[in-house]
Amino acid sequence: MTRFxxxxxxxxIPTLILVSIAVFGLLRFIPGDPAALMLGDxxxxxxxxxxxxxxxxxxxVVAQYLIWIGNVLTGDFGTSISTGQDVLPLMLNxxxxxxxxxxxxxxxxxLIAVPAGMLAAWRQNSLGDVGVIAVSTILLSIPSFxxxxxxxxxxxxxxxxxxxxxxVPFSQGFWPALVYIVLPVTTLVLSEAGPIARMARASTIxxxxxxxxxxxxxxxxxxxxVMWRHAFKNAFAPTLTLIxxxxxxLLGGIAVIETVFTLPGLGRLLVDAIYARDYPVVQGTMLFxxxxxxxxxxxxxxxxxxxxxxxxx
Amino acid sequence: MxxxxxxxRNPMLSVRDLTITIGASGKRIVxxxxxxxxxxxxxxxxxxxxxxxxxxxxxxxxxxxxxxxATPESRILFKDNDLTRIEPRAMRKIRGAEIGxxxxxxxxxxxxxxxxxxxxxxxxxxxxxxxxxxIRDRSLAMLERIxxxxxxxxxxxxxxxxxxGMRQRIMLASVMLxxxxxxxxxxxxxxxxTLVQRxxxxxxxxxxxxxxxxxxxxxxxxxxxxxxxxNVVVMSDGKxxxxxxxxxxxxxxxxxxTRRLLDALPRRSAGGMRGGDCxxxxxxxxxxxxxxxxxxxxxxxxxxxxxxxxxxxTVRSGETLALVGAxxxxxxTLGRAIVGLVKPTSGxxxxxxxxxxxxxxxxxxxxxxxxxxxxxxxxxDPRQRIADIIAEPLKLDKSMNAAERERRxxxxxxxxxxSPDFRRRFPHQLSGGQRQRVAIARAIVGRPAFVVAxxxxxxxxxxxxxxxxxxxxxxxxxxxxxxxxxSHDLGAVEQVADRIxxxxxxxxxxxxxxxxVIDRPQHPYTRQLLEAAMxxxxxxxxxxxxxxxxxx
Numbered sequence: 078m079t080r081f082x083x084x085x086x087x088x089x090i091p092t093l094i095l096v097s098i099a100v101f102g103l104l105r106f107i108p109g110d111p112a113a114l115m116l117g118d119x120x121x122x123x124x125x126x127x128x129x130x131x132x133x134x135x136x137x138v139v140a141q142y143l144i145w146i147g148n149v150l151t152g153d154f155g156t157s158i159s160t161g162q163d164v165l166p167l168m169l170n171x172x173x174x175x176x177x178x179x180x181x182x183x184x185x186x187x188l189i190a191v192p193a194g195m196l197a198a199w200r201q202n203s204l205g206d207v208g209v210i211a212v213s214t215i216l217l218s219i220p221s222f223x224x225x226x227x228x229x230x231x232x233x234x235x236x237x238x239x240x241x242x243x244x245v246p247f248s249q250g251f252w253p254a255l256v257y258i259v260l261p262v263t264t265l266v267l268s269e270a271g272p273i274a275r276m277a278r279a280s281t282i283x284x285x286x287x288x289x290x291x292x293x294x295x296x297x298x299x300x301x302x303v304m305w306r307h308a309f310k311n312a313f314a315p316t317l318t319l320i321x322x323x324x325x326x327l328l329g330g331i332a333v334i335e336t337v338f339t340l341p342g343l344g345r346l347l348v349d350a351i352y353a354r355d356y357p358v359v360q361g362t363m364l365f366x367x368x369x370x371x372x373x374x375x376x377x378x379x380x381x382x383x384x385x386x387x388x389x390x
Numbered sequence: 391m392x393x394x395x396x397x398x399r400n401p402m403l404s405v406r407d408l409t410i411t412i413g414a415s416g417k418r419i420v421x422x423x424x425x426x427x428x429x430x431x432x433x434x435x436x437x438x439x440x441x442x443x444x445x446x447x448x449x450x451x452x453x454x455x456x457x458x459x460a461t462p463e464s465r466i467l468f469k470d471n472d473l474t475r476i477e478p479r480a481m482r483k484i485r486g487a488e489i490g491x492x493x494x495x496x497x498x499x500x501x502x503x504x505x506x507x508x509x510x511x512x513x514x515x516x517x518x519x520x521x522x523x524x525i526r527d528r529s530l531a532m533l534e535r536i537x538x539x540x541x542x543x544x545x546x547x548x549x550x551x552x553x554x555g556m557r558q559r560i561m562l563a564s565v566m567l568x569x570x571x572x573x574x575x576x577x578x579x580x581x582x583x584t585l586v587q588r589x590x591x592x593x594x595x596x597x598x599x600x601x602x603x604x605x606x607x608x609x610x611x612x613x614x615x616x617x618x619x620x621n622v623v624v625m626s627d628g629k630x631x632x633x634x635x636x637x638x639x640x641x642x643x644x645x646x647x648t649r650r651l652l653d654a655l656p657r658r659s660a661g662g663m664r665g666g667d668c669x670x671x672x673x674x675x676x677x678x679x680x681x682x683x684x685x686x687x688x689x690x691x692x693x694x695x696x697x698x699x700x701x702x703x704t705v706r707s708g709e710t711l712a713l714v715g716a717x718x719x720x721x722x723t724l725g726r727a728i729v730g731l732v733k734p735t736s737g738x739x740x741x742x743x744x745x746x747x748x749x750x751x752x753x754x755x756x757x758x759x760x761x762x763x764x765x766x767x768x769x770x771d772p773r774q775r776i777a778d779i780i781a782e783p784l785k786l787d788k789s790m791n792a793a794e795r796e797r798r799x800x801x802x803x804x805x806x807x808x809s810p811d812f813r814r815r816f817p818h819q820l821s822g823g824q825r826q827r828v829a830i831a832r833a834i835v836g837r838p839a840f841v842v843a844x845x846x847x848x849x850x851x852x853x854x855x856x857x858x859x860x861x862x863x864x865x866x867x868x869x870x871x872x873x874x875x876x877s878h879d880l881g882a883v884e885q886v887a888d889r890i891x892x893x894x895x896x897x898x899x900x901x902x903x904x905x906x907v908i909d910r911p912q913h914p915y916t917r918q919l920l921e922a923a924m925x926x927x928x929x930x931x932x933x934x935x936x937x938x939x940x941x942x
Contacts, residue, residue: 201456288499292561295451296513297486306512310503385503386548 081388085378089371096367097149101142103363104356110134149364155357157350164361167346172328172365174244175335175342178258179327182265187320190270194277195312199304201282209274217271225264225337232260242339261338265331269323276319281312314384321377328373329366401426402604403450403572406465410445410628413457420446421628429571432598432605434615434636436651437625438851439822443608446625447574449474450606451489452481469571487517490565490603492594494577496557500549507545510564517568532563536593554717555586559593566597573598576608583716583878588922591618610851612651613881613924616640624648654853656881656925669707671743672840672872673728676702678737680723697723699896700737707839710866710873712887712904714880714919720896725842725876729759742839757786760833764845766825770817776828777813783836798835805868806831806861823854827861834865844876859885880923884908892916 112128113120120128129135133144148155154164190213197209233241239260247254284290285308293307294300332344343362350358381388403426410420420442427433435443449460450473460466466473468489473481493499500509510529514520520528526545533541536559549557558578565573575594579587595618598605607619615622616636623633624647632645643649680698697720705711713721726732728739741759760783763769770779777799784795803810806827817825826846833841843862847855863886866873877883883890884904891901892915900913911917 288493288495289501291448291453292491292493292499293501293512294453295485295491297482297484297516298512299482307501307504311501387502387550 100363154361157358158355159353171343171346178261182262186266186269190273191277194274195281198278198281213271213274221268222333244340277316280315284308284312310384325370325373328369402429403427404467408464409461430602432619433621434607434619441625442628443625486513489572490570491574492578496554513568536563558590572604574606584922617924654856671704672707673705674740676738679735681735705872707872708870709888712875712883712890715893719893721876721893757836758838759840760838761842762829762833762846780831802831802835840872842874
């Protein structure tokens with residue numbers, strides 16, 4: 078087991094190295110000189126040269142990469158060109174906003190969708206099953222920004238129950254913070270519950286056909302016990318992978334939802350940085366997002382043996 | 391219709407007019423089946439796949455899969471309860487505690503995500519309300535009883551850590567732990583090797599006899615039934631066609647269907663052997679060693695394993711050499727190495743006189759060696775039509791045009807006994823036997839010099855097995871290819887082989903003409919395999935009453 082964990086962690090390292098090279102390369106190979114872009118159209122050639130030297134752009138690409146990655150490893154992601162702030166705290170602040178909403182949202186979505194999907198599968202082709210499929214298909218086909226806007230219109234403008242703009246961190250009080258994240262979280266729950274429910278249903282149907290389920294019934298276990306003790310662990314494994322995927326991609330920024338609800342999250346940080354050609358921020362954020370992805374998938378991989386002991390063998 | 395011999399006084403289980411349909415009014419899967427089983431007795435429901443025997447057994451525990459259902463006229467009386475009309479709650483009290491069930495596939499009937507200990511404890515906790523320590527004591531005692539090494543470790547282990555035979559023993563133990571009055575065993579040994587089969591069946595008899603548990607065995611294997619089970623009900627198309635004492639029904643069958651089943655049992659081919667040196671050597675294997683390399687990764691290392699230790703053998707044109715052994719003996723690996731699917735570590739494999747270490751040395755001759763796999767359900771591409779599957783090997787031969795290919799495919803269809811209607815069909819539309827015919831057609835369509843048949847019949851019903859074995863022999867007589875027949879089943883081997891090589895732990899321990907090996911085995915392992923083979927002839931020969939119908 079320890080060996081499995083160490084192997085998994087070790088295998089994440091090459092992925093991160095490749096990602097860092099890709100992120101770095103991507104920005105270097107985009108046409109246009111960052112120094113010239115920063116100084117604007119009116120800059121004289123001499124100024125641009127000086128800027129290039131100052132930014133280290135006159136060095137060979139490999140050297141530039143090594144300097145950057147070396148700094149990153151010591152926690153120095155550089156400073157934002159547009160605001161002059163350090164990139165790392167900028168990212169961490171934005172991440173805490175995104176992470177709060179995404180973690181709460183996906184957790185609630187899974188809490189609703191996994192049991193719904195499993196129950197639907199258990200009574201396959203019943204009215205309840207058809208209902209679960211119908212609702213999840215509808216949720217799946219509604220774009221999240223539209224859903225967010227509708228929720229804003231209904232609960233924010235017409236009913237006036239909830240604020241329409243802004244964000245208050247949990248460090249400034251639980252209730253005010255909660256009031257601000259209700260709508261974005263609800264949007265996320267509604268848009269993510271669909272795929273999770275469908276996956277839970279599909280994998281439960283597959284497991285329910287297997288002989289050990291019949292064997293469990295033949296032991297005299299109640300349906301609830303068969304489902305919980307014998308079907309759940311086996312059926313949940315593929316759903317966990319999906320949840321990992323969803324978490325990874327959402328934690329990297331829910332730009333659309335963040336824009337609709339004007340939240341200062343990671344997605345907006347990246348989008349704004351791209352518009353402002355703020356390369357240190359873009360570079361740092363992309364690497365950070367990739368690292369989140371890798372870490373989330375690592376966690377899923379490490380959880381897997383608890384559901385399926387054959388994986389660690 | 392029933393001749394009454396299976397109706398007993400004061401039966402423990404009494405099934406009357408059990409009829410199972412698909413939906414409320416659909417096709418009848420089981421049709422007015424009736425039988426009685428007295429406490430402590432053993433009885434077998436025998437029939438081929440599709441005869442309804444498994445569903446009849448599942449109906450007893452109320453475990454019919456949707457949309458199957460028992461009709462209102464059906465009665466299943468068990469200790470004063472009619473199990474077809476019982477409340478679900480009361481049924482759950484009977485399941486496990488009064489009636490236990492063992493399933494066919496030990497690989498899928500234990501939950502892979504739950505420890506053995508927990509799966510054993512579950513029933514005890516549910517039905518006997520014991521405390522933790524007592525459950526553990528009883529589980530340990532049971533594991534000791536079935537001779538599991540390190541029982542304490544076994545409790546904490548997961549099913550994938552055990553072999554198929556071990557899992558089936560554990561399954562039996564966990565069911566018998568509750569001391570049920572009736573054990574339903576659904577093909578409990580079909581997926582196992584001959585030697586392991588004997589072992590599991592002996593254990594089943596031992597545990598049930600000790601406890602006075604009655605056994606209802608579901609099986610297609612008449613040989614096994616004749617050795618273990620005193621009473622039998624023969625089922626065909628959902629109906630009981632014949633029933634009574636095994637010794638009578640299986641020796642003097644009255645019904646045509648029973649006779650057909652018995653005729654299909656392994657018996658020595660009438661044609662006799664064709665002798666040891668009938669043709670030129672096609673494959674010569676010299677001192678071949680095959681290792682499965684160990685893996686070296688970041689933190690894990692698996693040791694290299696030697697699957698084949700320096701084997702020599704020759705297969706000549708027109709002859710069938712059978713390679714017999716238990717699973718893990720290296721027989722399949724050797725077969726695959728000869729056709730080039732596995733690379734030997736050292737040694738020579740000569741094909742038609744051309745020397746070579748590795749199959750790559752015979753590049754361009756691959757179409758002259760073909761293989762038929764065990765499982766016809768997974769060895770055919772489900773998205774290709776039958777005619778395309780069979781024609782595929784011909785595409786290697788550039789000298790053949792489309793019309794010639796089509797003619798050849800047509801010819802092969804006839805040779806393997808497939809109707810030309812199947813040309814446009816897909817594999818899932820065919821039965822297991824038909825699929826295996828397709829696999830054989832695909833192997834012989836290019837007129838290969840050598841065919842490896844890797845357990846080609848072990849996934850099939852007895853009557854179908856017989857047909858496929860006859861087909862292989864017939865095709866060989868016509869095309870004179872050399873055949874390596876890999877099998878754990880001495881019954882099947884006896885029917886097709888000219889010579890037999892017995893493999894144990896990667897070595898050939900005995901090789902010789904079929905009759906010599908079977909009638910005068912030299913090596914103790916061969917003798918062990920022969921004793922384990924539950925041939926019906928031998929069973930009745932033991933009692934000195936060789937039945938007329940089965941005399942050689």
